[in-house]
Amino acid sequence: MPPACPIHDRPREGAAITADELPFSNSFAELPPAFYTRLMPTPLPAPYFIAASADAAALVGLDAQTLAQDDFLALFTGNRVAPRSQPLSAVYSGHQFGVWAGQLGDGRAILLGELPGPQGPMELQLKGAGLTPYSRMGDGRAVLRSSIREFLCSEAMAALGIPTTRALTITGSHQRVMRESVETAAVVTRMAPSFVRFGSFEHWHYRNKQDELRLLADHVIQHWYPELAGAANPYKAFLAEVTRRTAVMIAHWQAVGFMHGVMNTDNMSILGLTLDYGPFGFMEAFDAQHICNHTDQGGRYSYANQVPVGHWNCYALGNALLPLIGTPEDAEEALDVYRPAFGARLDELLHAKLGLFDTREDDGALFDATFGLLQANHADFTLFFRRLGELRLEGGPDGDAPLRDLFIDRAAFDAWAARYRARLRAEHSVDERRRAAMHRTNPKYVLRNYLAQNAIEQAQNGDYAEVRKLLAILERPFDEQPEHDTYAALPPDWAAHLEVSCSS
Incomplete structure (x- = not known):
């Protein structure tokens, strides 16, 4: 792994670093030119700041508040390039939907380079920064809609403890981009130790x-x-x-x-x-x-x-x-x-989700029965596991109501709950200990499509507060956050009609 930047490359103690002082390096550029094309991002007119992730910023030693400043806004929109950056787009190929697609490559992504951080270097890549030699029939841009989804989900997944690339910041521009309809452009700065793919x-x-x-x-x-x-x-x-x-x-x-x-x-x-x-x-x-x-x-x-x-x-x-x-x-x-x-x-993970602290021979059958019950009743996945943590060892239909009400077939749920309680008794489970452990592994908040859609629609009308609010909620997915209970509720009926596709 490349060493962190030398002392003389670091900003002075107490001094705020500027975009031009970022100590970029680029280990991918050590490979021969056949692996990439060096190029500059294509600027966007009148860019504006939407949001930044403080947790992601800390991975490269930055303060998220500074990312809204003009020099960082320009850098992370592609309107300027830091002196030590070596922008490039990588070539790759791949199978798409199981069919060999031949050459692909970074069709709208430009790698700025890597920055040092407490956990090692992180590559920073602009997604939506303009045409590259690998754009094929694309325009090299990303739209606000899909960029908000990527920004929020990257950070939500990290907070859930799932291995993921990260999203540092999202910026926008009123430049028009044509998809199924006319939309506006946006750029996500995403991060990973490496963006090399299969x-x-x-x-x-x-x-x-x-x-x-x-x-x-x-x-x-x-x-x-x-x-x-x-x-x-x-x-x-x-x-x-x-x-x-x-x-x-x-x-x-x-x-x-x-x-x-x-x-x-x-x-x-x-x-x-x-x-x-x-x-x-x-x-x-x-x-x-x-x-x-x-x-x-x-x-x-x-x-x-x-x-x-x-x-x-x-x-x-x-x-x-x-x-x-x-x-x-x-x-x-x-x-x-x-x-x-x-x-x-x-x-x-399933033992943790069901609050089981030891392993028994027939646990696999219990897991199968759990997912069979969910399948037969189409119960809400996130709410089921979160509310399961509230189930008491000595309970019944009345006490089980918040969980039981997720199921159409109440008798089937009651039979499953009896089996589950028997398994808990077999290991002398203690309600409070189990509840605390289950709430640490079963999130209350996930990025449901309708939540993202609400944030997107407000952003398309020039209001980015909901993007920032949703980011703050999703950064603490296991916490109760009672003031945000509505974000953990069953989705509204209209959400069933939302569709997402490969268009972005």
């Missing part, structure tokens, strides 16, 4: 460029997996670790009811981070076959399919790395970590 490796494999494939693998191992460099077969070890991280990430998605919507291999992070927030969604009325992406007519990326598709994507990566790994048997062995890694983490 498709970055597929690009060189399908072009039969083994030298470039090896260069990229060595670069990623050197900077982000240095502990693997000494392995007997570092490329096999690399595939195994990426596969493990991917499985763990998807276990977290399933446990919180998150659906990515576009799990193409060009949207899969080599670090096991949730990457590229497009038509995502959080499960409401539970349906394992739910499709959050209106574009996904075949349901490839439904909630239930996320698990096998994640494995399929790892196989695509393994195929790309095969020339380096050596034999199909070695690649298969590396990929075999997926199912046990996913199963172990999901089992751990």
Whole structure:
């Protein structure tokens, strides 16, 4: 991992850093020019500040309040470039909806470089900063609607403890952008230790460029997996670790009811981070076959399919790395970590969600019965697990009412609750201890589509207060926040008609 900036690159003690003083470096630019195109962002007219994440800013040693200042506003809209920045857009390829799509690349994203931070360097990337050589038929811009969704969800997922890229700030402009209708432009500054994807490796494999494939693998191992460099077969070890991280990430998605919507291999992070927030969604009325992406007519990326598709994507990566790994048997062995890694983490998460402190042989059957009950009644996913923490060991229908009322089939719920209570008694569960633990793992607040839509509509009318308010709520998803109870309620009827798609 590159060292933090030297002392002489740091701002003076007590002095406020300016945008021009940011100590950018760019380890990705160490690769040959075939991996990227150097270019400048395309300015937007009259940019304005919308919001910034204090938690994300702290990861690169910045104060979120300064990000609204003119110099940072210009920098993070693409209207100016810091002296030490080396802007570039990366090339990659990928499978989209299971079909090889050929060359893709950063069609509207420009990497400014990386900044040092207390947890290591973070790359900063402008999404929506203008045309690049990889824009294909696109205009290189992002719209306010999708940018608000990405900004809020990136930070909401981080607060939920789910591996994710981060969002530093969001800015806007009244420049018109055409999608299904005329919208306005916005730019999200997003952050990650690296934005290298599965498709970055597929690009060189399908072009039969083994030298470039090896260069990229060595670069990623050197900077982000240095502990693997000494392995007997570092490329096999690399595939195994990426596969493990991917499985763990998807276990977290399933446990919180998150659906990515576009799990193409060009949207899969080599670090096991949730990457590229497009038509995502959080499960409401539970349906394992739910499709959050209106574009996904075949349901490839439904909630239930996320698990096998994640494995399929790892196989695509393994195929790309095969020339380096050596034999199909070695690649298969590396990929075999997926199912046990996913199963172990999901089992751990489900025990926590149900407030079970020990493990019993028939717990799997209880988990299956729980999701069967949710499926049969289409109960709200987030509310069920949150209210489950309030269930008392010695209770009944009256005391269970807030939870029981989520189910159409009350008798089926009562039978399940009796079984669940029997399991709790078997480990001598204590109500208050269990409640506190469950409320630390089952969020009260998630980014429901209708909440995002409310914030978007207000922002489209020039009012950005709801974006900032929603960010503040979602940064504390496990806290009660009684003043914001309405944000944790069942969605209104009109929310059922909201649709999100790949358009942005």
